[in-house]
Every structure is written in C-alpha cells, then in structure tokens.
Amino acid sequence: AQSVTQLGSHVSVSEGALVLLRCNYSSSVPPYLFWYVQYPNQGLQLLLKYTTGATLVKGINGFEAEFKKSETSFHLTKPSAHMSDAAEYFCAASYSGGYQKVTFGTGTKLQVIP
Amino acid sequence: GAGVSQSPSNKVTEKGKDVELRCDPISGHTALYWYRQSLGQGLEFLIYFQGNSAPDKSGLPSDRFSAERTGGSVSTLTIQRTQQEDSAVYLCASSLASGQARNTIYFGEGSWLTVV
Numbered sequence: 073a074q075s076v077t078q079l080g081s082h083v084s085v086s087e088g089a090l091v092l093l094r095c096n097y098s099s100s101v102p103p104y105l106f107w108y109v110q111y112p113n114q115g116l117q118l119l120l121k122y123t124t125g126a127t128l129v130k131g132i133n134g135f136e137a138e139f140k141k142s143e144t145s146f147h148l149t150k151p152s153a154h155m156s157d158a159a160e161y162f163c164a165a166s167y168s169g170g171y172q173k174v175t176f177g178t179g180t181k182l183q184v185i186p
Numbered sequence: 187g188a189g190v191s192q193s194p195s196n197k198v199t200e201k202g203k204d205v206e207l208r209c210d211p212i213s214g215h216t217a218l219y220w221y222r223q224s225l226g227q228g229l230e231f232l233i234y235f236q237g238n239s240a241p242d243k244s245g246l247p248s249d250r251f252s253a254e255r256t257g258g259s260v261s262t263l264t265i266q267r268t269q270q271e272d273s274a275v276y277l278c279a280s281s282l283a284s285g286q287a288r289n290t291i292y293f294g295e296g297s298w299l300t301v302v
Contacts, residue, residue, distance in 0.1 A: 103287065104287045104288045106290070106291075108293075114295055114296075115190075115277060115293040115294050115295040115296050116229075116277070116279075116293040117293070118290050118292070121288075121290060123288040124288075162228070162229065164291075166287040166288070166289075166291075167287050168286070168287040172217060172281060172286060172287050172289055172291075173287075174219075174231075174291055176221075176228055176229040177228060178227070178228035179228050179229075
C-alpha cells in the first residue's frame with residue numbers, strides 16, 4: 073500500500089534560519105507529489121507540486137522541493153524562515169488507479185521563533 | 187464559483203442529533219472528495235465522487251455517515267446520531283477530472299463540527 077511519511081510532527085526554527093521539512097513516499101511507482109500548507113483555522117492551500125520534468129520545484133512564498141527518486145523523497149525547503157511561515161505542512165502523493173488517489177502525510181507543524 | 191465553498195463553517199450539535207455538511211465545488215470540477223481532520227491528526231479520506239456516483243466510499247467510518255452529490259455539483263455529507271468522536275474538521279476538496287494523478291486538489295475552508 074502506498075504511504076507518505078513526514079518525519080517530525082513539530083519542527084521549530086529561528087526566524088531567518090533554513091526550513092527543512094521531510095517527506096518520503098512508499099510505492100513502487102513514483103507518484104505525483106504535492107506540498108500543502110494549512111494556516112490556523114483555514115483549509116489547505118497548494119504550495120507546490122511535482123508532476124514531470126525538472127525535479128526541483130519552486131512554489132509560493134519562497135518554498136521549493138526536490139524530487140529524489142533514488143531516495144523516494146520530496147523534502148520541502150526555504151532558505152530563510154519568516155514568522156508568517158508558521159503553519160502546518162502536509163505532503164501528499166497522488167496516484168492514478170481508476171481515479172486520482174491521494175495519500176496525505178500526517179503533517180508537520182512549523183514553529184518560527186523570533 | 188471561485189473556490190470550494192463549505193457550509194456551515196462551524197457547527198455545534200448535541201450528541202445523538204443528525205448533521206448535514208454542504209460542499210459546493212469549483213465550477214467544472216467533476217471529482218469531489220471528503221476528508222476528516224481530527225485534532226492533531228492528519229487527513230482521513232472519507233469518500234470520493236466522480237460526477238454523482240461514489241466509486242470509493244471506503245473511508246466512511248460507520249453506517250452513520252453517508253454522502254450524496256447531485257447535479258454533478260453540490261455534495262452533502264450527513265452524520266446521523268452524532269457521537270463525540272465525530273468532532274472534527276470536515277474538509278471538502280475538488281479537482282478537474284478523475285484518473286489524472288497530476289491534478290491539483292483544491293480544498294475548502296472546512297466545516298468545524300463539535301458534538302457536545
């Protein structure tokens with residue numbers, strides 16, 4: 073069965089420091105990969121996605137992620153954290169199989185310390 | 187519409203009562219999903235619609251939960267005889283077409299359900 077693993081349910085970084093949120097998928101066929109962000113009391117918003125082509129994907133708010141097939145990973149990074157980045161981040165893997173099946177990770181809550 | 191719209195945004199209900207949660211997907215989106223997000227938990231898949239039919243209901247936690255979609259648009263998630271463990275955020279999402287794994291799934295703001 074396909075699964076998505078996010079290492080670390082909570083991550084704290086200082087303002088201005090590098091943000092690294094980890095995501096690994098488990099499937100024999102590489103899926104399409106997404107990162108979503110959820111701000112408090114809001115729905116999920118797409119940050120970026122990988123479908124095909126360039127493995128380094130740039131998204132909104134300065135975030136980017138790199139698809140590494142050999143490591144089955146799709147880690148999310150941002151060079152310099154901002155207070156407004158405090159939110160919960162979800163990695164998701166999408167597969168075709170009759171319909172678009174999307175599996176979400178359990179989420180990583182990012183805290184930014186001033 | 188411009189985005190996925192859900193109502194009510196907040197609902198407090200007494201244990202044992204029935205509730206209906208409504209989702210209005212993005213215009214033209216044929217695929218519709220319901221997810222549940224409990225406090226501190228990830229997203230739990232409930233049901234998927236393609237048009238008006240639901241080929242995957244595997245995530246519905248019990249027979250107290252049901253959902254329908256009419257006109258290929260609006261969907262209603264109904265929870266009968268609510269229990270306290272049903273307290274959660276119910277998220278609706280839609281995407282352009284089924285079978286296309288690259289499609290972005292767009293989420294609504296959620297319906298916050300509290301059962302007291």
